[in-house]
Amino acid sequence: xxxxxxxxxxxxxxxxGIRWGELAPFIAxxxxxxxxxxxxxxxxxxxxxxxVVTRSAFIAIxxxxxxxxxxxxxxDLSVGxxxxxxxxxxxxxxxxxxxxxxxxxxxxxxxVALVVGSLCGLLNGVIVTVGKIEPFIVTLGTMGIxxxxxxxxxxxxxxxxxxxxxxxxxxVYFGDFLGxxxxxxxxxxxxxxxxxxxxxxxxxxxxxxxxxxxxxARFSGVHVGRVRTMxxxxxxxxxxxxxxxxxxxxxxxxxxxxxLWELQVITAVVIGGTLLRGGKGRILGSVAGALILEVxxxxxxxxxxxxxxxxxxxxxxIIIIAMLAHRFTNAR
Amino acid sequence: MNAAVxxxxxxxxxxxxxxxxxxxxxxxxxxxxxxxxxxxxGEVHAIIGENGAGKSTxxxxxxxxxxxxxxxxxxxxxxxxxxxxxxxxxxGVVLVHQEILLAPxxxxxxxxFLGRELxxxxxxxxxAMNRRTAEVLARVxxxxxxxxxxxxxxxxxxxxxxIARALLDDRKVVILDEPTAMLANEEVEALIGVVDTLRSxxxxxxxxxxxxxxxxxLADRVTVLRDGEMIGTWPAxxxxxxxxxxxxxxxxxxxxxxxxxxxSSAAPLLVVKDLSVDHGKVEASFEVRPGEVLGIGGMIxxxxxxxxxxxxxxxxxHAGSIQVNGTTIARPSVEAMMHAGLVYLTEDRKGKGxxxxxxxxxxxxxxxxxxxxxxxxxxxxxxxxxLREAVEEYDIRVRALTLEAxxxxxxxxxxxxxxxxxxxxxxxxIIDEPTRGIDIGNKSEIYKFIDALVQAGKACVVISxxxxxxxxxxxxxxxxxxxxxxxxxxxxxxxxxxxxxxxxSSRDRTGGRAIA
Numbered sequence: 001x002x003x004x005x006x007x008x009x010x011x012x013x014x015x016x017g018i019r020w021g022e023l024a025p026f027i028a029x030x031x032x033x034x035x036x037x038x039x040x041x042x043x044x045x046x047x048x049x050x051x052v053v054t055r056s057a058f059i060a061i062x063x064x065x066x067x068x069x070x071x072x073x074x075x076d077l078s079v080g081x082x083x084x085x086x087x088x089x090x091x092x093x094x095x096x097x098x099x100x101x102x103x104x105x106x107x108x109x110x111x112v113a114l115v116v117g118s119l120c121g122l123l124n125g126v127i128v129t130v131g132k133i134e135p136f137i138v139t140l141g142t143m144g145i146x147x148x149x150x151x152x153x154x155x156x157x158x159x160x161x162x163x164x165x166x167x168x169x170x171x172v173y174f175g176d177f178l179g180x181x182x183x184x185x186x187x188x189x190x191x192x193x194x195x196x197x198x199x200x201x202x203x204x205x206x207x208x209x210x211x212x213x214x215x216x217a218r219f220s221g222v223h224v225g226r227v228r229t230m231x232x233x234x235x236x237x238x239x240x241x242x243x244x245x246x247x248x249x250x251x252x253x254x255x256x257x258x259x260l261w262e263l264q265v266i267t268a269v270v271i272g273g274t275l276l277r278g279g280k281g282r283i284l285g286s287v288a289g290a291l292i293l294e295v296x297x298x299x300x301x302x303x304x305x306x307x308x309x310x311x312x313x314x315x316x317x318i319i320i321i322a323m324l325a326h327r328f329t330n331a332r
Numbered sequence: 333m334n335a336a337v338x339x340x341x342x343x344x345x346x347x348x349x350x351x352x353x354x355x356x357x358x359x360x361x362x363x364x365x366x367x368x369x370x371x372x373x374g375e376v377h378a379i380i381g382e383n384g385a386g387k388s389t390x391x392x393x394x395x396x397x398x399x400x401x402x403x404x405x406x407x408x409x410x411x412x413x414x415x416x417x418x419x420x421x422x423x424g425v426v427l428v429h430q431e432i433l434l435a436p437x438x439x440x441x442x443x444x445f446l447g448r449e450l451x452x453x454x455x456x457x458x459x460a461m462n463r464r465t466a467e468v469l470a471r472v473x474x475x476x477x478x479x480x481x482x483x484x485x486x487x488x489x490x491x492x493x494x495i496a497r498a499l500l501d502d503r504k505v506v507i508l509d510e511p512t513a514m515l516a517n518e519e520v521e522a523l524i525g526v527v528d529t530l531r532s533x534x535x536x537x538x539x540x541x542x543x544x545x546x547x548x549x550l551a552d553r554v555t556v557l558r559d560g561e562m563i564g565t566w567p568a569x570x571x572x573x574x575x576x577x578x579x580x581x582x583x584x585x586x587x588x589x590x591x592x593x594x595x596s597s598a599a600p601l602l603v604v605k606d607l608s609v610d611h612g613k614v615e616a617s618f619e620v621r622p623g624e625v626l627g628i629g630g631m632i633x634x635x636x637x638x639x640x641x642x643x644x645x646x647x648x649x650h651a652g653s654i655q656v657n658g659t660t661i662a663r664p665s666v667e668a669m670m671h672a673g674l675v676y677l678t679e680d681r682k683g684k685g686x687x688x689x690x691x692x693x694x695x696x697x698x699x700x701x702x703x704x705x706x707x708x709x710x711x712x713x714x715x716x717x718x719l720r721e722a723v724e725e726y727d728i729r730v731r732a733l734t735l736e737a738x739x740x741x742x743x744x745x746x747x748x749x750x751x752x753x754x755x756x757x758x759x760x761x762i763i764d765e766p767t768r769g770i771d772i773g774n775k776s777e778i779y780k781f782i783d784a785l786v787q788a789g790k791a792c793v794v795i796s797x798x799x800x801x802x803x804x805x806x807x808x809x810x811x812x813x814x815x816x817x818x819x820x821x822x823x824x825x826x827x828x829x830x831x832x833x834x835x836x837s838s839r840d841r842t843g844g845r846a847i848a
Binding site: 200213217218279 | 646665666670678680683685687698699701702705708
């Protein structure tokens with residue numbers, strides 16, 4: 001009976017469409033880089049490019065974690081506040097450990113940051129999965145809580161890092177290895193580990209299954225709650241890694257640290273090709289998204305045509321354009 | 333049925349809608365070719381065919397949801413070309429979709445007038461809308477109030493609301509796409525009454541259904557499609573169900589159901605004692621023995637699916653005791669059951685069974701991931717191997733192994749789902765509605781598979797709302813009503829009448845008496 005063989009015309013076409021979707025963020029990035037080179041010759045200087053890439057490292061690292069959360073069917077609005085909170089706790093514990101440990105306090109403080117970040121993620125995850133509350137609402141709540149904590153801890157001012165640590169800690173942001181800045185190396189490590197987890201392990205498969213359909217995953221014996229909670233923990237860990245790279249840049253945590261980063265992170269993930277409804281995660285795409293945001297900001301600063309105060313407006317427009325482009329390519 | 337109307341329809345009436353050489357192709361693939369068909373006022377015209385035969389495409393062409401690549405339509409002798417469904421509806425042709433497409437949180441009246449609300453000045457005229465809604469509801473025999481919220485109503489009522497919406501304006505042609513697919517037998521009767529009413533009012537009804545007994549009972553004429561081609565149109569009185577099935581399949585039907593195996597007396601593979609689901613709404617005890625097919629019958633909403641979902645730990649439940657293969661299950665979960673050797677194939681293939689946007693291999697191995705990839709890493713090569721084997725063994729027809737599950741036909745999806753749960757090598761398989769929405773060829777393959785399974789000393793539980801299937805497959809039938817088993821039938825006792833009687837009778841008097 002030939003009638004049971006599937007006669008749908010779509011598959012070949014659709015498969016090509018998906019490939020376009022995967023390439024789109026990288027093409028967009030290339031186009032923006034070319035535009036930047038045309039607008040200002042300084043843009044392509046090694047110095048400028050390294051600067052841009054280094055600055056995008058924080059958003060990129062957090063966006064890798066966000067890719068897990070979003071692919072599993074969640075959403076984390078608290079990453080910006082969490083970043084500030086983790087930064088504050090890390091600096092305070094480093095400062096407290098200086099008398100006993102000297103420069104080793106940096107390493108110990110980084111350890112504290114990773115633990116605190118993971119715990120923050122765990123908190124989000126447990127409330128979402130055990131409390132069965134929309135992740136949007138839960139992380140909207142914790143966003144406010146983390147932000148209030150850093151404001152409280154800094155007493156509305158700033159929490160600076162101990163002077164004696166500055167010199168030793170400085171290279172983590174400003175230093176390089178064979179010409180590649182440490183934050184960039186760190187990003188590459190995070191990408192590698194994240195890609196391995198998401199694409200090569202059973203856990204990664206279960207993340208996409210849970211995000212693709214809660215019910216199908218449950219009926220197949222997948223522990224959806226555990227999988228989602230773990231994604232939030234990964235997110236918290238990534239936030240801590242970003243915080244570790246970030247502290248030497250400004251040397252302090254303030255109530256405005258990481259403000260609105262959640263928007264940049266989600267924008268990066270979405271323009272990178274990960275669907276907000278879950279079920280698919282594109283780690284390299286998210287990183288490309290983070291680069292796009294930073295490069296655009298840089299090009300706008302270097303050119304005199306548009307005021308740099310409009311950077312956020314352009315970034316906001318990009319997420320909308322990316323979604324329209326996505327709809328357009330999918331509709332065909 | 334009205335014999336006079338029949339005679340009129342067959343002899344004198346001119347077609348209200350006529351398709352002339354209608355064809356549809358998507359790119360190089362032709363899904364429907366050269367259909368010439370006329371539909372007369374006051375007739376029920378059934379369209380039958382297997383899945384993929386082109387029924388849906390034909391319906392979409394007739395109702396303006398798609399445009400033909402060749403041929404044309406005529407209404408009352410004049411050539412028409414519907415640009416979209418709105419134009420078709422304006423001309424009096426309306427398609428009632430198979431799925432419920434209603435806004436669940438709105439009232440019946442709000443749904444009926446959605447997008448075409450009656451107004452007085454700037455205000456919505458609720459009173460007028462409710463009045464007209466009540467009229468239409470009476471016309472389709474729906475026992476509902478215009479102000480009822482749709483999500484509070486049973487599925488069958490919602491189906492009637494959909495039909496009512498289609499009839500809000502005067503229609504010449506009403507196309508019903510599998511209107512009874514989701515309904516239990518009682519509800520089907522009510523729907524058949526509605527179709528009869530429409531016919532007597534001179535409306536032409538195009539009726540698409542998998543249930544041949546309905547077609548036999550209801551239709552004046554029958555058109556058969558196969559592989560996108562029109563096989564012919566016959567007066568319904570000239571065909572019986574078997575002949576219809578053979579025309580659809582294009583060959584003589586061998587025995588659809590495998591021979592029964594007789595009762596087993598071996599020690600049971602599954603023993604469930606005092607299982608209570610959804611806080612007592614469903615309560616039951618039962619056993620399944622190796623080498624038997626246990627059928628679970630009952631009306632939709634009797635609690636059959638809930639019982640099994642509770643057994644699998646997918647709903648709040650607690651049990652006196654559950655034993656699978658001699659293993660006592662303390663806290664039921666899909667995973668624990670799987671390890672003990674029991675799997676459940678959901679009735680909701682698309683919503684709970686398969687990840688439609690994922691490729692075939694991840695779907696196949698999702699449940700048995702730990703045995704396909706024992707470490708923490710995925711074994712991609714192993715998955716592809718497993719898929720090749722499954723495609724071979726379960727005869728899943730795919731053009732490429734890289735397709736997504738959603739691109740398969742219903743029958744092939746069902747086989748993929750079967751292959752998926754079988755990957756865990758279970759000894760008891762519970763299948764909920766094993767052949768819902770799939771064609772006869774695939775049906776018979778699934779029946780053969782179930783037979784082979786129990787022949788091999790395993791056990792199978794089949795929940796089915798299709799009585800012939802239940803009667804044809806099961807060695808023993810438990811009938812559920814109001815969340816309790818009310819009858820057990822074995823051997824010669826298993827007849828459609830007995831199952832229906834147990835499932836429907838004395839519902840109000842006793843509230844059901846648990847057996848077993």
